[in-house]
Amino acid sequence: MDFLSGLFAFLYQTGDAFAFLVLSACGLAVIFGMMGVINLAHGEFILCGAYVSTTAAHLGLPLPFSILLGGLVAGLVGMLLERVVIRRLYARPLDTIVVTWGISMIATQGTLILLGPSMQSTGTPFGSFMVGGYGYSIYRLVLMAAAVATLALLWVIFTRTRFGVLARATIQVPHIAEALGVDTSLIYMLTFGLGAALAGLAGGLYAPTMTLVPTMGATFVIEAFVTVVVGGADIFLGTAPAAAILAVVKAGLTSWQGQLAGQIGLLVAVVLVIRVLPRGLTGFILRERA
Amino acid sequence: MDKHAASALAALGTLFALSTATLAEDKTPIKIGVLEDQSGDFALATIGKVHGIQLATKEINAKGGIDGRPIKLVIYDTQSDNRRYQEFMRRVLQRDKVDVVFAGFSSASREAYRPIVDQFKGLAFYNNQYEGGVCDANMIVTGAVPEQQFSTLLPYMMKKFGKKVYTIAADYNFGQISAEWVRDIVKENGGQMVGEEFIPLGVSQFSQTIQNIQKAKPDFVVTLLVGTAQSSYYEQALSANLKLPMASSVNVGQGYEHKRFKAPSLANMYVTTNWIEEVDNPKSKDLVKRWHAMFPDEPYINQEAENSYDAVYLYKEMVERAGSTNHDAIRKVIAKGDVCLDAPEGKVCIDPKSQHMSHTIYLAKVNEDHSISFPKIWQDVKPYWLGQVGCDLTKSNPEAQYTPSQNPKKDGK
Numbered sequence: 001m002d003f004l005s006g007l008f009a010f011l012y013q014t015g016d017a018f019a020f021l022v023l024s025a026c027g028l029a030v031i032f033g034m035m036g037v038i039n040l041a042h043g044e045f046i047l048c049g050a051y052v053s054t055t056a057a058h059l060g061l062p063l064p065f066s067i068l069l070g071g072l073v074a075g076l077v078g079m080l081l082e083r084v085v086i087r088r089l090y091a092r093p094l095d096t097i098v099v100t101w102g103i104s105m106i107a108t109q110g111t112l113i114l115l116g117p118s119m120q121s122t123g124t125p126f127g128s129f130m131v132g133g134y135g136y137s138i139y140r141l142v143l144m145a146a147a148v149a150t151l152a153l154l155w156v157i158f159t160r161t162r163f164g165v166l167a168r169a170t171i172q173v174p175h176i177a178e179a180l181g182v183d184t185s186l187i188y189m190l191t192f193g194l195g196a197a198l199a200g201l202a203g204g205l206y207a208p209t210m211t212l213v214p215t216m217g218a219t220f221v222i223e224a225f226v227t228v229v230v231g232g233a234d235i236f237l238g239t240a241p242a243a244a245i246l247a248v249v250k251a252g253l254t255s256w257q258g259q260l261a262g263q264i265g266l267l268v269a270v271v272l273v274i275r276v277l278p279r280g281l282t283g284f285i286l287r288e289r290a
Numbered sequence: 291m292d293k294h295a296a297s298a299l300a301a302l303g304t305l306f307a308l309s310t311a312t313l314a315e316d317k318t319p320i321k322i323g324v325l326e327d328q329s330g331d332f333a334l335a336t337i338g339k340v341h342g343i344q345l346a347t348k349e350i351n352a353k354g355g356i357d358g359r360p361i362k363l364v365i366y367d368t369q370s371d372n373r374r375y376q377e378f379m380r381r382v383l384q385r386d387k388v389d390v391v392f393a394g395f396s397s398a399s400r401e402a403y404r405p406i407v408d409q410f411k412g413l414a415f416y417n418n419q420y421e422g423g424v425c426d427a428n429m430i431v432t433g434a435v436p437e438q439q440f441s442t443l444l445p446y447m448m449k450k451f452g453k454k455v456y457t458i459a460a461d462y463n464f465g466q467i468s469a470e471w472v473r474d475i476v477k478e479n480g481g482q483m484v485g486e487e488f489i490p491l492g493v494s495q496f497s498q499t500i501q502n503i504q505k506a507k508p509d510f511v512v513t514l515l516v517g518t519a520q521s522s523y524y525e526q527a528l529s530a531n532l533k534l535p536m537a538s539s540v541n542v543g544q545g546y547e548h549k550r551f552k553a554p555s556l557a558n559m560y561v562t563t564n565w566i567e568e569v570d571n572p573k574s575k576d577l578v579k580r581w582h583a584m585f586p587d588e589p590y591i592n593q594e595a596e597n598s599y600d601a602v603y604l605y606k607e608m609v610e611r612a613g614s615t616n617h618d619a620i621r622k623v624i625a626k627g628d629v630c631l632d633a634p635e636g637k638v639c640i641d642p643k644s645q646h647m648s649h650t651i652y653l654a655k656v657n658e659d660h661s662i663s664f665p666k667i668w669q670d671v672k673p674y675w676l677g678q679v680g681c682d683l684t685k686s687n688p689e690a691q692y693t694p695s696q697n698p699k700k701d702g703k
Contacts, residue, residue, distance in 0.1 A: 009501060016497045109329055116589060118518065121525060122553030128531035134504045135531030140497060162508055209525055211550065213518040215331050219494040256497040258487045260461055262498070282449035 003134020013255060016140050019147035019248035022240065023206070024220040025227035027148055027199030029239040033228050034171055035191060037086060038093060040100040041197055042224055042281020043217020044107035049074040049200025050207035050216060051111070057122045057208075067204035079193035086192060087185065104217075111214035119212040139209065146205055150198065151240055157194075158235070167191045226266050232275045232280020242281050243267070302386035320355070320615060322347070322602070323382030324401070325393035330370025331492065332519045335544045337393045337596035339417060340365060341585050343392055348584065355608045357613075364388055370395075372402040382693065383410045387697075389615040390605055392417060392598060396516065397464040399693065404429065408689050413617045415596040415605065417565070419539060422673075423468035423692040425681035427621060431646045432604065432638075433598045434564045436471040437675040439539040442668050443562040444475045444512075444605035444649050447537045452509025458499060458523070461488035467693050468539065470515050474694050481540040484508045489515065494522040510535040513559075516696045522545050525553040526554040535560065535568035540653055542662075545588035561656075564649035565596040565635040568662040572636040593673035601635045604640065604647075607631065625684045636669065643682045646673035 012027045024046075031039045053070030056269040057063055081103065089096045126138035158164035169177040193237050202220065210216060227246060231238030249269050254262030324343055327336045347361045354575040355361060364386045366378040375394065382388045383406070386572070391407070391414045400416055407428050414432050422435035422459035436686045448455070455476050459465030465488060473483055485506040489500055491525035503511060507648075513536050515523055524547060541547050543563030547557045567578050567590060575594040577599070581591055608629055623629060630639040653666040680698035692698070 001567065005303070013498050016495075020495055112333060116587070117337060118550050118589070120549075121551055123555070124525055124529035126529075128529060134501055135527035137497075137526065139529055174356070209529065210522040211518050211525070211547075213331075213334060216520060218331075218490055219519045238390075249499060255502065258502070259489045259493055259499060263490050263493070264558055 002132070002174035005134065007135060008131050010251065010255070011139070011262075012136055013251040014247045015144045017245055017250045017254075018019065018243050019140070020206075021223055021227045021246055021250075022147040022151060023143070024057060024224040025200040025231070025239050025243060026154065026235070027195045027197070028224045028228050030195035030198060030230065030236045031192060032225075033231065033233050033238065034167075035094060035188070035195070037090070037192070038097045038098060039106065039195075040221075041081075041104040043221040044104050045074045045078060045196045045199035045217075046203035046206075046220050047107065047111065047214065047217040049203030050210070050212060051119060051203075052114070052200070054119055054206035054207045056211055058120075063208070064124070065199065067207075069202035070204030070207070072198045074203065075193045075197025078196020078199075079189050081196075082189045082192040087188060090188070108214045108217070113273070117213060121210070121212050122135055122208050124208045126268040137209075143205055143209075150201070151236070154198075154235055163187075163190065175238030188255075193224065223266070226270050227236065229270055230280055232277075232284075234282040235284075237285045238280050238282035241285075245281075295484060299592035302579065311446070312385050316359060317358075319360045320390075320609065321362050321388040321512070322605070322666065323386060323388035323391035323393070324363055324365040324697055325368050325375060325377075325378050325382065325391060327370040327395050327399075328367040332370040332395045333599060334518055335594065338588060338590070338592055339395070341581070341588060342591075342595040342597075343602055344703070346599045347586050349580075350602065350606055357610050365543055365691075368393075368399065370394075372399045375399045376406060379406045380410075380413075383407070383412045383595045390412075390415065392601060394418060395594070396462070397421060397467075397491040398462050399429065402576060404689075411617065413620065415601045415603045419597075420572075420592050422473070422675060422691075423467065423697070424690075425644060425683065425692055426689045427645065427683045427687035428689070429615075429645060430601075430604075430624075430640065431644075431673075433594065433647075434539075434562075434603045434649050434651065435673050435675065436468060436539070436651050438651055438671045439562040439645060439671060440468075440471050442666075442671065443537055443539065443653065444472065444481075445479050445490075446653065446666065447510050447535065448476070448479050448481050451535050453479070454484045454507070455481055455512060456485040456489050456503050456506050456508035456510075456511045457483065457512040458487050458489060458503070459512075460516035461490045462516075464516060465489075465514050469512075470694050472514075475640045489520055491517050492519045494519040496523045496526045497530070498526050499523070500532050503527075503534070504530075504532060508534065511536055512536070513541055516540060518545065521550070522544055522589060524555040524559075526552055526693040533558070537561075542656060543593040546553060546592060547592055548660040549661065550654045551660075554658045556656045556660060559641060559656040560585050561654045562651050563593045565593045565633075565656055566652070566662070567581075567591040568654070569635065569652060569664075571634070573632070578635045581660050593645060596634055597599060600631055600638065603633075604629065604631050604638075623682075625669055641677065642684050645674035645683055646676065648672045 028042045039256045049070035052073045053066040056066035124139045170184045231242035231256050249265045250262045251267040312499045326340050349358050363408045368374040419433040457469050459469045538561050542561040608620045612623045623641045627642045650666040652673045655663050
């Protein structure tokens with residue numbers, strides 16, 4: 001029984017870290033991993049999702065719809081930004097760093113000025129359960145399920161829908177796609193919007209468990225970039241396995257030596273991966289296949 | 291005009307300026323530099339500090355200023371960034387030439403700017419509770435320190451809940467040194483530390499930490515979490531059904547978590563604070579009223595906001611008694627040991643040995659519905675520790691920070 005409860009504790013903590021990494025990183029995996037836009041405003045899409053979903057929940061909308069609404073609004077904001085700013089910079093990746101960083105600062109400070117230094121949270125729903133003397137949050141299981149569902153949904157979108165095929169074609173060989181009659185500028189906008197919506201969804205999902213402040217996006221960004229860099233360009237061959245490996249590293253080290261060790265472990269993992277596998281896990285898996 | 295003539299003229303000019311200053315009544319403004327975080331991770335706890343300084347300034351100026359001279363504020367947003375503190379501290383001291391600086395929230399930022407204050411012989415007020423130990427004649431500290439907050443809080447908690455203690459603390463000088471204080475006081479009172487974890491600033495996910503605490507089975511948890519990211523802990527602890535009593539020197543009184551989180555995530559939290567807006571006495575009620583008249587949207591007035599408000603009045607008292615803004619003259623006034631103020635929290639006085647402030651310490655308890663009650667109040671708690679370990683700023687100025695494990699008494703000097 002002691003062994004079983006220990007095993008459950010480890011699986012739960014790993015699952016929790018996995019969910020956080022996957023949900024933080026999915027949007028960035030689309031925008032940075034696939035499209036190559038180094039989006040430093042990723043955290044602010046998360047902020048947008050969190051604030052919108054919390055406001056909706058305070059206004060009486062049921063939580064699941066509030067969360068989806070958060071994702072939707074973040075997606076629309078993303079599409080607008082793509083149309084107005086980002087699309088002019090596809091050929092200038094370094095400039096996008098500066099621009100998205102600027103957008104991030106404007107969004108953070110704008111939120112502080114307009115909405116004040118914090119927003120009251122809605123509280124975490126569902127309560128807790130006990131296994132072997134330890135209490136666990138039920139909502140955290142929901143987050144794990146949401147992470148898996150998000151991955152499944154993305155897989156369906158990118159491999160089973162016409163939009164997915166067009167998006168992959170547009171990003172891999174844009175001029176051929178265009179020659180075949182694909183409206184590539186529309187596809188770019190939709191793909192960027194999808195990435196932003198995923199970030200907003202992460203924000204909406206984590207909002208009930210966190211402190212809602214204008215800088216909250218920043219707490220996701222390091223984990224998101226670490227996961228995407230370790231993963232490489234592909235969401236399924238890269239982001240998902242990277243999140244799984246990093247989750248084991250983080251949960252293991254945190255349980256053994258505390259949060260600091262967990263954070264160090266994550267960063268050391270990135271350094272090692274970049275050194276050994278410059279194209280991330282995606283590159284490694286694809287090479288093995290070929 | 292040759293060089294000598296120019297310097298002679300300049301000297302003459304200075305002399306003239308000095309003589310007019312002493313002869314006629316000086317109406318030039320007294321400049322107070324204000325370096326506080328109005329954006330970034332700490333902004334939530336510190337915007338109120340700026341407001342407190344603005345409110346006190348407005349009140350003092352309306353009544354004729356300090357010794358007939360109006361106060362002029364030079365305010366910069368330090369963005370929760372230690373480098374900004376260094377940059378702006380140089381700017382206010384060198385370019386703006388302020389008479390005094392009110393600066394700093396986190397201990398990391400204070401230690402970042404303190405060498406610059408020392409270098410330019412400035413005078414800085416640090417209006418924030420902290421881990422204690424700064425023995426520096428160029429600093430005046432109006433915030434509470436561990437012997438005021440922990441020596442009161444921990445024995446109370448251990449008597450009420452039990453002797454097994456777990457500390458989670460922000461991983462920088464404040465958290466590390468405060469945790470050292472907790473360790474020492476728990477040991478002195480016959481208790482036992484069953485765990486200690488340091489959390490890097492900016493961490494917001496606590497699932498594993500919560501489990502580590504459950505594993506150690508403490509009687510209560512000392513939470514020394516700083517910054518808005520780390521305050522996600524309470525919500526996550528509640529949702530994992532970790533309902534242990536909590537003790538803190540920083541929460542509620544700084545980040546007003548009881549207002550931001552849905553009840554009952556902060557229930558059973560005990561905080562020693564020198565003031566919060568719930569304090570129920572006529573002076574405090576009046577302060578809150580005047581505050582909201584000037585800043586109607588203020589979400590909460592915390593202890594550091596009151597410290598900052600008091601600090602302006604204390605500075606007024608010092609300058610008026612010294613007859614100038616000259617730092618040596620001000621220090622001579624402090625050395626007399628009777629610079630006091632009837633503050634909203636109660637009477638406060640500056641201790642000449644450490645240039646720290648005595649406080650009324652309120653034990654604030656967060657109830658199930660997140661209302662506040664005060665089970666205990668300690669009057670006139672003095673900042674005695676620095677004096678005990680050999681800091682005496684009336685005699686020497688080491689410009690150092692001491693800790694329980696590193697101080698002149700310990701080193702045998």
